[in-house]
Amino acid sequence: MAAILQVRNLVKRFGGVTAINGVSLSLEAGKIYGLIGPNGSGKTTLFNCITGIERRDSGAVGFKGRRIDRLKPHQIFHRGLGRTFQIIRVFPELTALENLLVVTTSEFKPARERAEELLRFVKLETLADEYAGNLSYGQQKLLEFIRVLMSDPDLILLDEPAAGVNRTLLNELLDAVKALRDRGKTIFLVEHDMKVVMGLCETVFVLDHGEKLAEGPPGVIQADERVIEAYFGR
Amino acid sequence: MKRWARWFPAALALLLLVLSVYPLWATGYGVRVMLQLFMWIALAQSWNLISGLTGYVSFGHVAFFGMGAYTTAILVVKGVAWPLAAVAGGVMAVVLAFVIGWPCLRLKGPYFAIAMLGLNEVLRVMASYFEGLTGGGLGLSLPTLDASVRIYYAMGLVALAVTAATYVIVTSRFGLRLMTIREDEVAAEAMGIDTFRYKIYAFLLSAAAPGIVGGLAARDMGYIEPISVFPLVTTITMIVMVLFGGKGTIWGPVLGAVILFTFQELVWANFPHAHQILLGGIIVAVVLVMPRGILGVLQQRYNLPRTV
Amino acid sequence: MTPHITPVMLGQVIVSGLLAGALYAMVALGLGLIFGVMRVLNVAHGPLLMLGAYITYFLFITVGLNPYLSLLVSMPIVFVIGVALQHFLVRRVVDAPELSSLLLTFGISIALVNVAQLAFTSDLRSVEFITGAFLVGPFAFSKARVIACLFAAAITALAFLFLQKTRLGKAIRAVSQSREVAQVCGIDVHRIHMLAFGMASALAAAGGSLMTVMIAIQPEMGAVYTFKSFLVIVLGGAGNYPGALLGGLLLGLVEQLASLFLTTQVNEAVAYVLLVLVLLLRPTGLLGGRST
Numbered sequence: 001m002a003a004i005l006q007v008r009n010l011v012k013r014f015g016g017v018t019a020i021n022g023v024s025l026s027l028e029a030g031k032i033y034g035l036i037g038p039n040g041s042g043k044t045t046l047f048n049c050i051t052g053i054e055r056r057d058s059g060a061v062g063f064k065g066r067r068i069d070r071l072k073p074h075q076i077f078h079r080g081l082g083r084t085f086q087i088i089r090v091f092p093e094l095t096a097l098e099n100l101l102v103v104t105t106s107e108f109k110p111a112r113e114r115a116e117e118l119l120r121f122v123k124l125e126t127l128a129d130e131y132a133g134n135l136s137y138g139q140q141k142l143l144e145f146i147r148v149l150m151s152d153p154d155l156i157l158l159d160e161p162a163a164g165v166n167r168t169l170l171n172e173l174l175d176a177v178k179a180l181r182d183r184g185k186t187i188f189l190v191e192h193d194m195k196v197v198m199g200l201c202e203t204v205f206v207l208d209h210g211e212k213l214a215e216g217p218p219g220v221i222q223a224d225e226r227v228i229e230a231y232f233g234r
Numbered sequence: 235m236k237r238w239a240r241w242f243p244a245a246l247a248l249l250l251l252v253l254s255v256y257p258l259w260a261t262g263y264g265v266r267v268m269l270q271l272f273m274w275i276a277l278a279q280s281w282n283l284i285s286g287l288t289g290y291v292s293f294g295h296v297a298f299f300g301m302g303a304y305t306t307a308i309l310v311v312k313g314v315a316w317p318l319a320a321v322a323g324g325v326m327a328v329v330l331a332f333v334i335g336w337p338c339l340r341l342k343g344p345y346f347a348i349a350m351l352g353l354n355e356v357l358r359v360m361a362s363y364f365e366g367l368t369g370g371g372l373g374l375s376l377p378t379l380d381a382s383v384r385i386y387y388a389m390g391l392v393a394l395a396v397t398a399a400t401y402v403i404v405t406s407r408f409g410l411r412l413m414t415i416r417e418d419e420v421a422a423e424a425m426g427i428d429t430f431r432y433k434i435y436a437f438l439l440s441a442a443a444p445g446i447v448g449g450l451a452a453r454d455m456g457y458i459e460p461i462s463v464f465p466l467v468t469t470i471t472m473i474v475m476v477l478f479g480g481k482g483t484i485w486g487p488v489l490g491a492v493i494l495f496t497f498q499e500l501v502w503a504n505f506p507h508a509h510q511i512l513l514g515g516i517i518v519a520v521v522l523v524m525p526r527g528i529l530g531v532l533q534q535r536y537n538l539p540r541t542v
Numbered sequence: 543m544t545p546h547i548t549p550v551m552l553g554q555v556i557v558s559g560l561l562a563g564a565l566y567a568m569v570a571l572g573l574g575l576i577f578g579v580m581r582v583l584n585v586a587h588g589p590l591l592m593l594g595a596y597i598t599y600f601l602f603i604t605v606g607l608n609p610y611l612s613l614l615v616s617m618p619i620v621f622v623i624g625v626a627l628q629h630f631l632v633r634r635v636v637d638a639p640e641l642s643s644l645l646l647t648f649g650i651s652i653a654l655v656n657v658a659q660l661a662f663t664s665d666l667r668s669v670e671f672i673t674g675a676f677l678v679g680p681f682a683f684s685k686a687r688v689i690a691c692l693f694a695a696a697i698t699a700l701a702f703l704f705l706q707k708t709r710l711g712k713a714i715r716a717v718s719q720s721r722e723v724a725q726v727c728g729i730d731v732h733r734i735h736m737l738a739f740g741m742a743s744a745l746a747a748a749g750g751s752l753m754t755v756m757i758a759i760q761p762e763m764g765a766v767y768t769f770k771s772f773l774v775i776v777l778g779g780a781g782n783y784p785g786a787l788l789g790g791l792l793l794g795l796v797e798q799l800a801s802l803f804l805t806t807q808v809n810e811a812v813a814y815v816l817l818v819l820v821l822l823l824r825p826t827g828l829l830g831g832r833s834t
Contacts, residue, residue: 053420077426089421091414093482095540102410104426111407131540151426291641293648341821344583344640348772349821351585352814355766359811470652477645510656517649521642522634 002065004029004155004186005050005081010059012042012049012210019045021210022059029154032181033188034201034218038231042210043190044086047157051083052076063155078104082153086160086190088140092133096124096143099132103150111150118146122172138169145173149180156180158189162196174200198222206230253390257383265386266454271495272389273451276443277468278475278487279396284440285473286481287409288433289416290339290346294353295472297334298327298441299448300463304361306449307374307458316381317388320449327445328438335437339430343419354464361460373459376452385454389447396443400484403439405541412436413482467510471498474513477520480529483542489529547802550680555798557683561691563794565749567787568694569767570774571701572745578718578781579738580636585647586627587746587771588764589654594620594747595759596662602669602754609671609755610693616751617744624743625736632739633732651768658761666758690752697748698787701741705783714738718781773817 005027012020019042027033035043048054050061052073061069068076091099100115119125122142127135132143141161148156158177162170177187177200191197197204198218206214206221208230214221221227257265277299285291302323309319338349361368368374403409414422415429423429452458471494479490502509524531532538569591576584597616601607607615627650635642672689675682705711716724717734725731749767753759774793778785793813800812 051424053424072428073420073423074426074428077424083424085421085424089418089424091417091421093417093540094410094413098410101407102414102422102425102427147425289639289641291644337818337822344644345776345821347641347644348583348769349818351772352769352817355769356811356814473645473648507656507659511653511660514649514652514654514656517652518631518646521646521649522631525642 002029003027003062004064005188006060006062007046007050008060008062010046010049010061011057012045012054013057019210020049020056023207023210023212024059025205025212025215027155027186027188029186030181030184031186031202032177032200033186034197034204035188035190035207036192036194036197036204036221037207037213040209041207041230043207044159045210046207047083047159047190051081051157077151077153080151080154081157082148082151082155083157084144084148084159084161086163088137088144090132090135090140090143090147092131094132095129096132096135097128099143100147100150103147114150118149121176122146138165141165142169142173145176153185155186155188158187158191160190160192162191162193170196194222250394254387257386262382265382267499269382269386269389269454271491272386272393273447274471274475274491274495275393275488276389276396276447277472278479278491279393279400280440280443281472282440282476282481282483282487283396283400283403284433284436286476286483286487287403287412287416288436290343290433290437291473292350292437292440293347293469293473294350294357295440295444296464296466296468297353297357298330298444299451299468300357300361300460301327301330302445302448303452303458303463304368304374305445307376307452308367310376310453311374316379316449316453320388320446320453323449323452324442324446327441327448330445331438331441332434335434339433339437354466354469358460358464361464368460373457373462375457378456379453381453385450388450392443392446392450397484397488399439400487401541404482404484408432408435416482467513470510470513470517474516474520476527478516478524478527480527480533483527483529483533483540485542486527486529490527493528551802554681554683555802556795557681558687559795559798560791561683561687561794562798563791564691564694564698565752565790566770566774566793567790568698568701569746569749570771570778570790571698571783571786572742572749573768573771574775574778574780574783574786575714575738575742575745577775578783579714580632580643580735581640582632582636582643583640583647583772584632584739584742585644585768586651586654587742588766588768589651589658590620590624590743590764591746591750591753591767592658592759592761592764593623593654594750595754595763596658596750597747598751598754599667599669599759602671609669609751610689613693613697613748613751616747620747621740621744625740627743628736628739633735636735651764655761655764662761664760664762666760668758669754671755684756686755690756693752694749697745701745702783710734710737715783769817770813773813773820776817776820 003026007023007025010020010023023046035046037043045054049056052068052071056069060067063079063081068079094102096119097115100118101111116125116128119128122145124139124142127139132140135143145161161173165173174196181187201218203216204218204221205212206227213230214224214227256268281292281295305326306316306319306323309322310316334353338346341349411427411432414427415432419429448463452463475490475494476487478494479488480486498509520527526533529542533542573584573587576582594616597619598609598612601612601615602609631646631650632643635646672686675684676688705715713724713729713734714737716727716729717731721731770793774786774789777792778789796816797812804812
């Protein structure tokens with residue numbers, strides 16, 4: 001399977017702080033990947049650099065074989081890369097349906113049909129005309145999740161999808177993620193909930209202080225001494 | 235409340251009918267008052283298009299009004315018919331919007347606002363500077379013409395057109411995308427919306443009507459000078475009208491324009507400074523207490539749709 | 543078509559620029575404090591400067607108070623006004639989108655300016671206190687400007703000492719960097735906000751007071767200084783307090799140099815063009831600071 005995302009020696013500094021210090025990783029299409037690490041290790045920054053929200057200082061990011069590190073976020077989006085955010089970023093003064101309709105879809109069905117289908121998928125169809133700002137935390141989380149799916153991206157970055165979500169909802173989300181993987185999508189998620197990561201991901205990357213500490217299947221990572229030290233030791 | 239929604243279009247049609255025959259029985263003064271009201275509606279609606287929808291506060295919007303005024307005045311003095319000159323005023327205003335918007339809309343919201351703060355002053359200074367063209371500080375006099383009634387209709391048409399355009403935009407996906415810029419620009423970018431392009435479109439659209447209306451006002455006043463067509467208080471009034479009425483809505487700016495214009499006619503003439511203090515106070519009050527404006531309050535109370 | 547520029551002219555212009563720049567720096571530091579600590583763009587900064595000017599003016603014509611001594615009066619008074627503004631109004635929009643605070647301070651500035659118009663009328667007023675110039679070799683420097691620069695430099699230095707050495711000053715810097723972390727460290731953020739706003743207002747008032755001796759004052763005088771302060775902050779980098787210093791000096795220099803080649807009217811546009819250029823090319827400021 002070809003690599004769908006390649007990050008090579010990515011460096012990102014904020015003033016005097018080096019948030020990402022030469023991180024390299026490679027994702028193959030059709031798998032679920034996890035990114036873990038202690039707080040402040042640079043996970044969200046890495047996501048921001050990949051999606052163009054932050055400008056990297058050096059290094060390269062390749063998506064589907066082409067460089068994307070100099071593109072603007074909306075251009076990267078159109079190449080087939082979607083993401084959700086750590087802090088929910090739905091559009092509060094738009095209705096749930098409108099939140100989906102604004103996403104630029106190119107092909108297949110008219111946007112409205114697809115939006116309604118996605119709402120049904122996560123059982124939010126009754127709230128289609130409700131202001132997104134009035135939805136509960138979990139509902140907004142789901143909304144943000146399906147919003148990403150509106151354009152049918154090939155690579156989906158999920159930033160802490162399990163945060164603040166109850167078990168039932170979480171299981172639905174995880175089932176949805178697995179279903180996406182089965183359809184050939186690639187998912188890359190940042191998560192603190194170890195059960196989620198270990199149960200879902202095929203390969204896990206560990207970030208610590210802006211550097212890639214380890215990489216491998218969940219079982220191996222769990223047993224890796226350096227990882228344990230990073231989380232608990234220091 | 236779907237009941238009232240049914241008679242609203244009928245009421246609107248009736249109102250438009252009344253307004254279109256108004257000049258037949260009104261006094262000259264009455265016509266001029268209404269003409270100014272139309273002007274303010276057009277200005278407020280235009281400001282709403284950029285600032286109410288995208289959240290990018292344009293503090294220098296009167297620049298487009300002044301641009302239109304000067305373009306029209308210069309052309310009329312050279313013998314061009316005023317309707318054509320007014321349209322040219324609109325075109326030049328859009329050109330100005332492009333020249334300014336191209337660099338400035340790349341800036342994030344607050345920085346854009348600051349850049350627009352200075353725009354007003356710069357244009358006023360430049361109008362004084364290019365004396366050969368603009369008559370400098372002495373201003374420009376247009377050949378006398380009593381066209382109040384015709385200008386009444388012209389202004390009314392522009393006000394109607396901008397309101398109609400706002401309706402089309404707010405109920406379309408284009409409008410939704412503009413609003414995402416206001417809601418969360420980063421998320422909008424991440425969802426594939428080229429925020430810069432949308433901002434430019436909104437900005438250009440928002441400059442057209444002020445340009446035309448500025449031209450019409452110049453024709454109506456018969457004389458313009460830098461301070462009269464680039465006054466800060468015009469921008470302030472535009473802002474208050476939209477904030478007070480309800481930014482981002484279709485009828486909010488109209489409501490705000492009507493209420494504040496009435497108030498202005500009663501208070502401004504005698505107490506210009508007290509009036510402005512009040513305007514400042516209204517802005518403070520709206521931001522703190524009523525951020526969605528009057529229409530926003532009504533929307534919540536009576537469960538009105540967003541596109542009202 | 544450029545006039546023949548002698549080294550003397552150049553030297554004169556450079557020093558004038560630095561003199562003016564010190565004043566800009568002091569006033570801009572105020573604006574920068576508010577932005578750094580609260581992320582609020584205070585459009586009312588200019589009107590606060592104007593208030594300081596009027597206080598000095600009236601103290602001069604009623605009791606004949608030395609304008610420079612009146613700093614001891616105008617600064618505390620406007621400090622209190624600033625604290626009140628923050629406590630009653632600005633506090634409510636500190637967490638709102640930045641546009642809310644921008645509109646709020648805009649509304650406040652309109653109200654302030656027009657209250658001044660009502661109270662003082664828009665007649666130009668000035669204080670005749672020090673005239674003439676210091677003659678140093680071939681150079682002539684207006685006495686009023688030199689003294690203003692000295693005061694501005696002294697006040698700015700005091701402000702920096704305060705920020706660097708005192709506990710409160712360090713708290714201000716801490717809140718500028720991260721409000722959450724400062725709260726966790728037990729800093730009363732609201733008090734720091736009030737202090738910062740008050741300090742900023744006092745700095746603006748100082749600028750106004752010093753200017754009374756140099757230029758004619760009127761209620762709308764503040765607006766251009768708000769704008770120039772923004773420019774200085776952008777030049778120096780948001781949140782970068784020393785940067786504001788250099789930004790101020792730079793602005794003073796550029797303006798004076800430009801006056802050699804351009805008429806005074808177009809000079810006003812220089813600041814504007816400079817602002818747009820810097821915002822486009824180096825939004826984090828020439829010295830690097832945070833960008834929005």
